[in-house]
Amino acid sequence: MGLTIAYIIIGIYSIALMLIFFYSLAQLNLLVNYLTYKKQNEEAPKYNLLDPREIPYVTIQLPVYNEEYVMDRLLDNIAKIEYPKSKLEIQVLDDSTDDTVINTAKRVEELKETGLDIEHIRRENRVGFKAGALKEGLAIAKGDFVAIFDADFMPESDWLKKTVPYFKDPEIGVVQTRWGHINRDYSTLTRIQAFALDAHFTLEQVGRNSRGHFINFNGTAGIWRKDCILDAGNWEGDTLTEDLDLSYRAQLKNWKFKYLEDVETPAELPVVMSAARSQQFRWNKGGAENFRKTVMTVISAKNLDFKTKFHGVMHLLNSSMFLCVFLVSILSIPMLYIKNTYGHLSWVFEVTSFFIVSTIILFFCYWFTYRSMQGGGFDKFVDYIKLFFTFFSVALGLSLHNSIAVLEGHLGKRSEFVRTPKFNINNLTDSWKGNKYLAKKLSPNMILEFALMLYFLFGMYSAVPLNDYGLFPFHLMLFLGFGFVFFKSLVAKA
Numbered sequence: 001m002g003l004t005i006a007y008i009i010i011g012i013y014s015i016a017l018m019l020i021f022f023y024s025l026a027q028l029n030l031l032v033n034y035l036t037y038k039k040q041n042e043e044a045p046k047y048n049l050l051d052p053r054e055i056p057y058v059t060i061q062l063p064v065y066n067e068e069y070v071m072d073r074l075l076d077n078i079a080k081i082e083y084p085k086s087k088l089e090i091q092v093l094d095d096s097t098d099d100t101v102i103n104t105a106k107r108v109e110e111l112k113e114t115g116l117d118i119e120h121i122r123r124e125n126r127v128g129f130k131a132g133a134l135k136e137g138l139a140i141a142k143g144d145f146v147a148i149f150d151a152d153f154m155p156e157s158d159w160l161k162k163t164v165p166y167f168k169d170p171e172i173g174v175v176q177t178r179w180g181h182i183n184r185d186y187s188t189l190t191r192i193q194a195f196a197l198d199a200h201f202t203l204e205q206v207g208r209n210s211r212g213h214f215i216n217f218n219g220t221a222g223i224w225r226k227d228c229i230l231d232a233g234n235w236e237g238d239t240l241t242e243d244l245d246l247s248y249r250a251q252l253k254n255w256k257f258k259y260l261e262d263v264e265t266p267a268e269l270p271v272v273m274s275a276a277r278s279q280q281f282r283w284n285k286g287g288a289e290n291f292r293k294t295v296m297t298v299i300s301a302k303n304l305d306f307k308t309k310f311h312g313v314m315h316l317l318n319s320s321m322f323l324c325v326f327l328v329s330i331l332s333i334p335m336l337y338i339k340n341t342y343g344h345l346s347w348v349f350e351v352t353s354f355f356i357v358s359t360i361i362l363f364f365c366y367w368f369t370y371r372s373m374q375g376g377g378f379d380k381f382v383d384y385i386k387l388f389f390t391f392f393s394v395a396l397g398l399s400l401h402n403s404i405a406v407l408e409g410h411l412g413k414r415s416e417f418v419r420t421p422k423f424n425i426n427n428l429t430d431s432w433k434g435n436k437y438l439a440k441k442l443s444p445n446m447i448l449e450f451a452l453m454l455y456f457l458f459g460m461y462s463a464v465p466l467n468d469y470g471l472f473p474f475h476l477m478l479f480l481g482f483g484f485v486f487f488k489s490l491v492a493k494a
Helices: 003-036 071-078 100-112 129-140 159-168 188-209 226-231 242-252 273-300 306-316 318-341 343-374 378-397 399-411 444-466 472-491
Strands: 058-064 088-094 118-122 145-148 172-181 222-225 256-267
Touching: 003 188, 003 306, 003 318, 003 343, 058 071, 058 129, 071 100, 088 100, 088 129, 100 118, 129 226, 129 242, 145 159, 145 226, 159 172, 159 222, 159 256, 172 188, 172 242, 188 256, 188 273, 188 306, 188 343, 188 378, 222 226, 226 242, 242 256, 242 273, 273 306, 273 318, 273 399, 273 472, 306 318, 318 343, 318 378, 318 399, 318 444, 318 472, 343 378, 378 399, 378 472, 399 444, 444 472
Parallel strands: 058 088, 058 145, 088 118, 172 256
Antiparallel strands: 145 222, 172 222
């Protein structure tokens, strides 16, 4: 390996580590915000929903697409929402292309007969995908406020009573609630997804919202002021995360978002790797697309302070951390050989070893959020350690898949909105097998993931002749992570 190539590898490796370090510092600041945030009695005015004169009109939008397994559950649950029927409208925004359309239409008619104002709305095409459906529904919505639920979400019957009152403050544009997980303990895959989402809905959402920094509407389990949507420019389908896009456009126009950590909205997590992969791809590519679309507007905004801009940029860069992690992973083996070939460069490795502090920071950030959700104590801490390193390994294993998504987003490559298949999985005895919406083709990425599993096995082997075991734990996690992702993806095709 030539010295010039060695310097290039060291440069890329160091830059990626530096970006990960800045990300971890941002997370640490959010943890400080989270821990110091004191829930105070809400002094802002609230609607009194016991007074008929104060009850605002609400529209509930249900954007659905080929949801055979959860459609009845969704409609039955929404029908239980406690709110005056004279002030409530439900829109089933059905873009389905299979025979669920017939069953949904039938069920909507049955609910109409109970006195519910519910409409089954169909479009001629899927222009704009989910964003297009929401926009079309909004054009005829009767409500001053618009609640949105994806097909796998099951809000409690008093959900509107807990969220609508905050809109009496005319500056509030969105109220977002925390996601719950009805199948958290179904498998290792669901446990690590719940772990990651819990961190987002505690550390990040509270950490940002408590200090007035930008947060995002999470696409579901939240409610918008209709005027806020229109003032921000309405839904746009030019990114795969239309929720993040509209959130930033609204907050740039000085609308305030209210996050309710104590209001949980239960939902179902993807139970097979192929479904989780499609969801991860959409979220990470959409994040990169929004960085490309919005970051300069955030940086140049005159109505934002430096800290809000910093957290906004880091928020938009969230998904790009996968690319940094992937680069560090791939280059770690060449770095091992550079270290043992060019002795005069040993100081570089002493400096870069400092960045292990990034992992330590994330470890403690996630512990505090885990403890707030699952409780503390020694046994819980031991469980947390196991879960954290399982999560970390699988996140490493998904880094190739997610890096491709991020690169496509930054490069402006357009792709179709691929929905995440739903399963109606509630307990350990329910099975996902036979789900007709599962992808039938093997992902080409799987071949590369298998190759990377072997590559990091070689990385572990390399530690022996070089007598350098500093990166061995990292390579072990990479080996296990890529192996888990590969074999779980393979099983889902069986």
